[in-house]
Amino acid sequence: MPRKRRSFTADFKAKVALEAIRGQRTTVEIAQHYGVHPNQVSAWKSQGIEHLREGFVDGRRGREAEEDALKSQLYQQIGQLKVELDWLKKTVGVAE
Numbered sequence: 001m002p003r004k005r006r007s008f009t010a011d012f013k014a015k016v017a018l019e020a021i022r023g024q025r026t027t028v029e030i031a032q033h034y035g036v037h038p039n040q041v042s043a044w045k046s047q048g049i050e051h052l053r054e055g056f057v058d059g060r061r062g063r064e065a066e067e068d069a070l071k072s073q074l075y076q077q078i079g080q081l082k083v084e085l086d087w088l089k090k091t092v093g094v095a096e
Helices: 011-023 029-035 038-055 060-092
Strands: none
Touching: 011 029, 011 060, 029 038
16 A cells, blocks of 8 residues: 655754754754655755745845835826826916
């Protein structure tokens, strides 16, 4: 009878990956301890390292881009409202 495919929680994967990153035991020892394949330990280690890099990316660049997008949207709205106001003044005949 085939063995049922196992799924692991993110916490479990993080714990195994962190132990592999620390390097206090070999990949094979970690795999035997947690009952997973050594290739899986290596894969989780690689994923953990990649996600660590993403955690240290400068977040200010993202905020600056969002602020610039918001500013341009607001300036566009201001321009549209100014055009509409000028058109209304011209149509109604109000002098400035």
